[in-house]
Amino acid sequence: MKTLLNEEQIDTQQAGRYGNDFGGQYIPEILMSELEKVNQSFQTLKDDPTFKMELQDLLINYANRPSLLYYAKNMTADLGGAKIYLKREDLNHTGAHKINNVIGQALLAKHLGKQRLIAETGAGQHGVATATIAALLGMSCEIFMGKEDTERQKLNVYRMELLGAKVHAVTSGSKVLKDAVNAALQEWASRSDDTFYVLGSAVGPAPFPEMVKYFQSVISQESKQQLQNEENQLPDMVVACVGGGSNAIGSFANYLDDTNVKLVGVEAAGKGIDTGQTAATIERGSVGVFHGMKSLFMQNSDGQIDPVYSISAGLDYPGVGPEHAALAEAKRAEYVGITDDEAVQAFEYIAKQEGIVAAIESCHAIAYVEKVAPTMSKDQIIVCTLSGRGDKDVASIAKYKGVNVDE
Amino acid sequence: MNKLSDVFKDHKAFVPFVVANDPDFDTTVQNIIALAKNGADIVELGVPFSDPVADGPVIQAADLRAFKANVQTRTIFEIVSAARQETDVPIVLLTYLNIPFKYGYDAFLKKCADLDIGGLVIPDLPYESRDEIVPTATKYDVDIVPLISPTSGGRIEKIARDATGFIYVVSSVGITGERDDFYHGLAELVKTIRQYTHVPTAIGFGVHTPEQAQKLAEIADGVIIGSAIVNIVATEKQDAPAAIASFTKGIRQSIDAAQQVILK
Numbered sequence: 001m002k003t004l005l006n007e008e009q010i011d012t013q014q015a016g017r018y019g020n021d022f023g024g025q026y027i028p029e030i031l032m033s034e035l036e037k038v039n040q041s042f043q044t045l046k047d048d049p050t051f052k053m054e055l056q057d058l059l060i061n062y063a064n065r066p067s068l069l070y071y072a073k074n075m076t077a078d079l080g081g082a083k084i085y086l087k088r089e090d091l092n093h094t095g096a097h098k099i100n101n102v103i104g105q106a107l108l109a110k111h112l113g114k115q116r117l118i119a120e121t122g123a124g125q126h127g128v129a130t131a132t133i134a135a136l137l138g139m140s141c142e143i144f145m146g147k148e149d150t151e152r153q154k155l156n157v158y159r160m161e162l163l164g165a166k167v168h169a170v171t172s173g174s175k176v177l178k179d180a181v182n183a184a185l186q187e188w189a190s191r192s193d194d195t196f197y198v199l200g201s202a203v204g205p206a207p208f209p210e211m212v213k214y215f216q217s218v219i220s221q222e223s224k225q226q227l228q229n230e231e232n233q234l235p236d237m238v239v240a241c242v243g244g245g246s247n248a249i250g251s252f253a254n255y256l257d258d259t260n261v262k263l264v265g266v267e268a269a270g271k272g273i274d275t276g277q278t279a280a281t282i283e284r285g286s287v288g289v290f291h292g293m294k295s296l297f298m299q300n301s302d303g304q305i306d307p308v309y310s311i312s313a314g315l316d317y318p319g320v321g322p323e324h325a326a327l328a329e330a331k332r333a334e335y336v337g338i339t340d341d342e343a344v345q346a347f348e349y350i351a352k353q354e355g356i357v358a359a360i361e362s363c364h365a366i367a368y369v370e371k372v373a374p375t376m377s378k379d380q381i382i383v384c385t386l387s388g389r390g391d392k393d394v395a396s397i398a399k400y401k402g403v404n405v406d407e
Numbered sequence: 408m409n410k411l412s413d414v415f416k417d418h419k420a421f422v423p424f425v426v427a428n429d430p431d432f433d434t435t436v437q438n439i440i441a442l443a444k445n446g447a448d449i450v451e452l453g454v455p456f457s458d459p460v461a462d463g464p465v466i467q468a469a470d471l472r473a474f475k476a477n478v479q480t481r482t483i484f485e486i487v488s489a490a491r492q493e494t495d496v497p498i499v500l501l502t503y504l505n506i507p508f509k510y511g512y513d514a515f516l517k518k519c520a521d522l523d524i525g526g527l528v529i530p531d532l533p534y535e536s537r538d539e540i541v542p543t544a545t546k547y548d549v550d551i552v553p554l555i556s557p558t559s560g561g562r563i564e565k566i567a568r569d570a571t572g573f574i575y576v577v578s579s580v581g582i583t584g585e586r587d588d589f590y591h592g593l594a595e596l597v598k599t600i601r602q603y604t605h606v607p608t609a610i611g612f613g614v615h616t617p618e619q620a621q622k623l624a625e626i627a628d629g630v631i632i633g634s635a636i637v638n639i640v641a642t643e644k645q646d647a648p649a650a651i652a653s654f655t656k657g658i659r660q661s662i663d664a665a666q667q668v669i670l671k
Contacts, residue, residue: 025533029533029577032562033562173458186581191581192558192580302509303505304456304457
């Protein structure tokens with residue numbers, strides 16, 4: 001009996017670990033039974049044909065998948081280097097990649113018999129996606145959002161309410177995404193019997209990072225096939241922005257074994273990597289244990305979590321998913337920083353070049369493409385994930401530029 | 408010899424909690440001494456954390472006050488060291504895992520052993536992750552006090568069997584903070600734990616009146632009170648030691664009364 005328990009213990013530990021020691025489960029005992037249920041259910045359902053069919057059906061007939069792999073002809077010509085393809089997650093229903101994961105987790109919640117979904121949100125995209133699915137599946141929904149983010153993203157707050165969700169403005173701590181996660185975890189600890197926590201990024205205790213990756217992998221599954229059809233080859237480089245890292249891990253997943261494909265995650269450098277007002281966790285963080293996982297975090301030498309800063313509410317997070325920490329450690333993926341100024345410039349650039357208003361989060365990836373494409377040859381190919389659309393950002397970018405728009 | 412579990416041997420234990428450096432260094436030292444002198448069996452000292460996910464607003468606010476008074480990890484040890492001049496009361500630290508992780512588990516636990524800190528309560532360290540720190544803690548003879556909650560169910564056996572020191576029984580689901588109603592199956596929960604271990608149990612989360620303390624002491628081997636005392640510190644500030652002393656006396660009496668009820 002004793003050995004059996006030990007084996008089980010080893011199994012769970014290894015299952016949620018990435019690289020040397022990233023990942024794991026560091027969460028209050030109150031939530032552990034529920035987490036075990038979620039894990040068991042996920043491990044069973046992910047290979048269950050009926051579940052996969054339900055998921056597929058909603059992805060195609062509700063979320064509008066597959067998303068386009070769009071050849072950015074004007075950008076390619078203008079930058080004069082590598083051929084640029086954009087994976088258009090912004091064209092999904094609700095306007096971002098978040099819907100892929102939310103559909104998966106909501107179906108899982110339904111299988112677990114849950115009636116109520118809760119979620120954290122930064123920019124509001126994940127909250128909107130969760131509220132949308134809750135409406136579709138007839139579940140109740142409460143969203144936790146840092147008070148500062150509710151002010152930066154007023155329109156999304158209203159969208160969530162329109163969809164029938166209750167939005168809680170979180171006033172603890174620095175009142176941003178990190179604090180919204182704290183509040184959602186607390187709510188889940190208080191009420192897990194009828195409630196499922198739809199975690200929006202590839203972070204948190206196992207199995208969340210694995211689960212979010214599984215549901216977001218559809219991005220690279222499609223892009224690989226689409227590029228194969230279009231160009232009959234693999235991309236030379238895949239670029240995606242990284243906050244917690246859900247669109248990036250989904251964009252990388254199906255290329256991880258193709259070691260010739262360079263993977264680049266773009267973090268928010270805020271006002272600059274050396275300014276102290278940054279969210280570039282992989283470049284500036286250190287190993288720690290927080291939000292249920294061992295990973296890289298922005299923190300002081302005592303292990304207190306530092307406030308981070310980015311113009312983008314969706315990248316304004318002091319940690320990063322454990323698999324990204326492991327990919328960085330193994331040098332399988334490279335992580336770079338893009339500043340607010342560079343991202344805002346890219347926001348305007350892609351609008352004028354391609355007629356696409358992209359999310360400020362995604363514009364961090366675009367800004368990197370602008371830098372790297374000219375250094376590559378014309379027969380090389382970049383696939384950059386446009387994780388979301390930028391309607392939500394128009395007012396705040398106008399403000400950043402000193403333009404007064406009446407909302 | 409295991410000092411923490413010895414505390415529970417012949418009587419019901421009272422385990423009060425204060426946050427280190429709230430509102431300042433000297434007051435915390437005096438609070439620990441006041442608790443020890445007026446009937447605390449173990450003093451639980453909270454290590455402030457920037458993001459205390461298991462804690463409610465009262466302890467969050469205390470952590471902020473402690474940060475305002477510039478608390479660092481080394482401050483915690485300096486506070487214990489200063490209190491040790493006056494009292495040998497058993498002390499446990501409540502800390503989120505990242506604090507000892509960054510300090511270095513070995514260095515942190517060595518420091519605990521040097522200061523006669525008998526155990527650590529780590530709210531974000533579930534059974535599955537105990538190998539992270541338990542081997543080092545064992546080396547220094549410091550107990551890692553496990554938590555068992557009303558939701559633990561099938562997990563109780565493995566947690567109880569491997570427990571040392573005492574078991575922190577969570578009174579209700581949710582986060583810390585005063586409450587008037589606890590999980591109704593607490594007596595059953597403690598009974599289940601006792602099937603698997605002789606390690607004593609102490610119930611905490613939300614306890615704030617002498618009546619509650621007495622009732623819970625009739626169920627378990629000890630009672631933990633946190634937010635109610637932290638609230639006294641919030642109101643009384645530098646005058647907290649005297650107020651805490653009288654609160655502690657009251658709780659001590661009610662816990663001893665529970666002892667009498669059981670003996671009868």
